Amino acid sequence: MRTFIAIDPPEAFIDETADLARYLKTRIDGRFIAREAYHVTLAFLGDADQRQIASAMDAIDAVADRVSPTLSPGGLGVFGKPKDCTLYLELQKDPSLLTLCKGLREELESRDVPFDSKPFLPHVTLARRAHVPDGNLAGIPFPNACRADRVVLFKSVLTPEGASYSPLYERELG
Template identity: 30%
Template sequence: MRLFLALVPPPRLRERLGELADAAHAQCGGRRMPDETLHVTLAFLGEVTEKQATELVDGVQGLAVEPDEWHLDRWGHFRQPGIVWVGGPSPALAALHARLWSTLEAQGLGSRPARFIPHVTLLRRADSLDLAPLPRTELSWAYNQVTLIHSIRDARGARYRILAASPGEHEA
């Protein structure tokens, strides 16, 4: 089973991110991410066993996440594979990312990536990476919950199923 840990936006923020994805798609082309899949990945675990998944569910359900706020105030891209994103730096998210990876590595669940850039992927395989014409973005994301997500790939593409969430709630 292919799993990752993420922050999932509350409905109102998801709508705003969808509007930014529409603007990015109109400017850059490519494949727009569906609104229901928008998130920020904190730890991509890849394939794990059923036993590891069960342990992760238990761990996430007992995970305390300090409430904080993330400011998404810039556009960015990853040249390969043509990803367009919105995000911004966050010491609190970087600390949460590091904390999660310390626990995951101790459990033998992979190793942390060399760098962490907090972002929400809006497009994949963009035809253009010219972001200059895109509208200014200044979104705030209040968060206090981490979600464990199962990424299921089938003939329809990737879809996500939430397996567990830490205590806390989405803001409105």
């Protein structure tokens, strides 16, 4: 089962991120992500078996009470070339957010749960196959900073329309 662990942002943050996406959609061509799919990936596990899923739940339990990180927008970013990229809302590297990610990854490692070990870049994906124009995008309505309150182990199913995510396990933070 394809899985990942992520922060599920509070509803107000999702609403404001959806407002940002609507604004960008009038200026940028691309396949914009549904608001239901907004998340901040902490660890991508990939295909996990039942033992690894249970161990991932234990890892979440081990770190969930430690911190309640702040999600603070830091700007827009892209993966890939500006004419065909993934557009994202970058989040500032709040110390408690970094602590949560590091602690979670250490707990996963100690339980022999494999995950993608790429460096953590906190972000929310906004669009894929985006064509970002040259120049400045003035007046961008970035979301307000907020406290993250929930971490979730998600199941990810890839379809021709894009990925769909279903929660398998969740815990409150802080």
